[in-house]
Amino acid sequence: MKEGFRQSMAWLHTWTGLIVGWVLFLVFLTGTAGYFDEEITRWMQPERPLAAQHSVDVAVGLATSQERLTAQAASAHRWIVWLPSLRDDPNWRIHWPGLLENVKYGQGQQYIDPVTGDAFSPQGHVKPRNTGGGVALYRLHYNLHYIPERAGVLIVGLSTMLMLLAISSGIITHKKIFVDFFTFRPAKGQRSWLDAHNLISVTALPFFVMITYSGLVFFMDVYMPAAMYEVYGRTSYVAGRSTPLNPRSNAQFDPMYEVSPEWQPPARGYGQAMPLIDLRHPLSQVQALWGTSRIAAVLIEHPGQAGARITFIRTEDSLLGGGRLTFDGVSGQLLQLPPRQRSTPWNAQDVLINLHEGLFAGWGLRWLYFLSGLLGCAMIATGLVLWTVKRRVKQDKRLKAGQSVEFGFRLVEALNIGTIAGLCTAVAVYFWANRLLPTDFAGRRAWELHCLFIAWGALLLYASVRLRFAPSLRVWQEQLWIAAAAYALIPLLNWATTNRHLGVTVPHGDWVLAGFDLTVLALGICFAAGALKVGRRRHVGVHTGVVQAEPRKAPA
């Protein structure tokens, strides 16, 4: 019976993996890029200034901001000061209600020099080119493209559920999961592909389980609304999306939920004019309490009144959300407000969502997320290739007998080459389009993505046609070389089209921009290595799928 169980799970694993493998590859590829979406957007807008070389002391910047706000918006009921962010905007920005310039996330921002207080235009005289940036790639990962958002969410959700099944059945099927972890038999054809697939899958298994399950939780109000409909009825939730199951906006359904202190009505005495304390006083307390933690923003409610409040907001560096410290705006005294409490199901949901998004991650952990995501792509790729490798002997026999290759096999092979190599190339083409489309071209934002999909479509077509005339290893080799060139030449393209290339960014120390060029170069080298390896196998005449009697002593 046990034998039957493992066999049926192997069958389930193969089919769930095969049906949505290529969609999942797209999801993993764009999602992995999404961990660096802000950085990618910065690279795609080379008109933006380079990172500041010397950071100004927070106290100086805060004092300057307070001065500017008092001068320009003394009667406003709210001020916000945003501190420079490593990931997003490296400038000091201030806001008051009614400010209409540089609107981002619905709020206008004025860029100020932290020392002199002068307002400036962040991009100087040149407006950054209109682009979807890295965020557009990240959106692909759950909305897909060219179809309504809800349809994309449903398709990705179905794929994710099948992936959860693939992971579960894969674990059940894998007999000696711990012993096999230390097994890799190179140059043995099908065996090697299986070992690679197992090794990659098991290495980042906790990450894959987390990312898959949490992915479903994101849209659980769409995927499993039964309980919600039963208890709350089937009213139209679509507008506003504030459903009890939408993790972005269901906080108010938690009986333990309290409105954040700074949004509550101000204290008694409001209305009397009283000067706001110098922001550097509460700042020193914050720095004593939070140490070297980064402050993301400072929110001032009812400045110049009794009952004013100052809230320091920490950058998101904990799984249960960022921290806040609130002070009385006149006396500067720390208000001992009760800690944020949430019921267990909301905490569970928040932890899952935050683990998936990784917004809390610092640089090291973010790179780990990125590499784990790439491992996910590799897991899917090795699984898909393994399927063809297993069946190649049978297909070769058919060719020898004068028949053509079976339709299903050819379909999978074309999709494999066109997606595993082709889609990666298409993402590189997205970056090429960003540099090559004219900056004043009105439709460039949409056309950058069109170029991605045109490239992918072309490479899929190329793979399926070429497979009729050339052996599959040759087609793999060609497409891997194309991918290698598409990535490795980006730094050169960057040098030819902008002044944000490695020759400028490395000496200046702008490691975000330099990092992009170096990463794509590294990816190009990886594809080239793959192409070379495929070339070697072709020349030696090794057929994957045939177990050799004498294993080659090839470098691993």
Added chain:
Amino acid sequence: MSKAGPTTPGYRWMVASRVLAAAVGGYAITSLATAVLALLLPRVVGSSTASGVLAATLWSFMLYTVIVIWVFRTRSAMRAWAGLGLSGLVLGAALLALKVWT
């Protein structure tokens, strides 16, 4: 049951039957069970209604996975449908009972 049977038309119908059972039947049972659990939790554990809905739904994907694995593991497609049907009746009755006895 062994999946490594001959690829006869009978086999293909059996596969299609299980896929349908797992996909549609499994989803239906999971939805029923989630609704029942959401109504049950506040009564048994004393949590709020919203808490029950959220907790039940968070678990639902795990339940769906287990149901699908069972559908493919059980001895025959008929057994799969029978099991789903029986669970559906039991859960449906439970749901009605919970709604009536407020």
